[in-house]
Amino acid sequence: MLTLVEPAELAALKVPHLGAEIRSRGLDWRHLPIADYSVPTEAFEREWQSHGRDIRALISGGTDVVVHCKGGLGRAGMIAARLLIELGLTPEQAIQDVRRARKGAIETPAQLALVRRTRAIISTDADAIDTATMQKVGGRMGSNPAGVYQDSSGRRFYVKSLESPAHARNEILAAKLYQLAGAPTLTYVSAKEPNEVATVFVDLDKKHVSQLSDGERRQAQRWFGVHAWTANWDAAGFDGDNQGVAGGVVLTLDVGGALEFRAQGDPKGRAFGASVRELDTLRTDADNTHAVRLFGDIGPAEIGDAIAVVTRIPDAAIRRVVAENGGSSSLAEKMIARKADMARRVA
Missing domain, CATH: 3.90.190.10 (Protein tyrosine phosphatase superfamily)
Incomplete structure (x- = not known):
């Protein structure tokens, strides 16, 4: 609807x-x-x-x-x-x-x-982005090899190369889960190479957590539960550059650190389990300074609201999105278990 x-x-x-x-x-x-x-x-x-x-x-x-x-x-x-x-x-x-x-x-x-x-x-x-047929007009803006590419009609895309096709699929699936929850992300498009991830290039008004106004910080905090649910340890960015603003909307610019992989491509293994410890670590981990800067002052009521964004998602919708984007049934059940764990935090 x-x-x-x-x-x-x-x-x-x-x-x-x-x-x-x-x-x-x-x-x-x-x-x-x-x-x-x-x-x-x-x-x-x-x-x-x-x-x-x-x-x-x-x-x-x-x-x-x-x-x-x-x-x-x-x-x-x-x-x-x-x-x-x-x-x-x-x-x-x-x-x-x-x-x-x-x-x-x-x-x-x-x-x-x-x-x-x-x-x-x-x-x-359905057109897949093929950087071999495009002009590179800009360099990378994150930690992975990447660039801004322009096609013959003038459309620009940000294309990055990840460690493996599995890492690329993981990011695309994470973006779909963000969208299922209503959390704003960049627009993901298909890439020809299986280890690449492509998004429509957006000229940002703000590119760093430190630039956000109080209202924009509150807007970003609305999606705290989604970051925690998807285990996006890189939600704020290692350098604070993973949250941006375009047209008054705060966007998560990269979800490559969500779900089963760290931002650089290392598997999280058992650290990504059924318990959503990110509800605490994203607010308190001294080694994740920009996340603490962004989420550290969220009050109990706001945490409850952020959790509700996730817990209202039907299990059937989670299973559908995971299946449609190449995820396993075990991953779908883990995401449902993580949602249930979040619900218990506010019960």
Whole structure:
């Protein structure tokens, strides 16, 4: 389900916990707010790069997707038409189909103009990034060999080489689990080489934990439970450079240190078990100074809220995401066990 109403509208409609209720029924929920009678913002468009790709894949695979706003006309009609166009219909065909299903849909001239500007992108979703055919325009920004690459159409991607294909698969799966929980990440795209991980390049407004405002720190702390659940020891970054801001949204820039591998590719082994010790270590480990700087002052109530972000995810959704992204059934059960361990912390 794709929800387009703003948080204040959910409260006014007396469904402030709509997302949790949807997920408790084993459904996938995406929340991309648009102001009433308005069109998507730049922040929406950044989120759409990943969420839109996921939704198109679901529709192409035969899954039903519900798109809703408050009245089901303006915002919902606009995004429904946009999806149809991105999947191959012409703008006029999409407008006709949406208005046939919902009379009066796509209410404002600005919404209609956005629909008519939309172009099909279905063919680009499956394209794997091949750095051999691209121009390198920038160097690495982390600890792994990497660079910024630009394709013939001017699109830029950050591509890094990891120790093994297993480490690359691990990071992609971790990103999918972050997205399942609603935690903002960069947009991951397929890479041709199995040991590579590619993301859409984003110009960041802030690139370091030390640059975050108090409000941005609180925003980052909302996802503390997700970092702990996925055992992302590198959540803040060894040098404090794993949290950034783009368009007012705090993003986790790299999840290569989550799940079964350390950031440099060493397996965690027994250190990644069913007990979520990261709920403590990410706040107190003196050797992880930037994590302590970011998470050390989280209060008990905020920790409970951060844990709830994870515990509301249905077991079935965890198993599905792990299976769809090449993870083992034992990993899925471990993630479910870790979720249960977190729930016990606030019981």
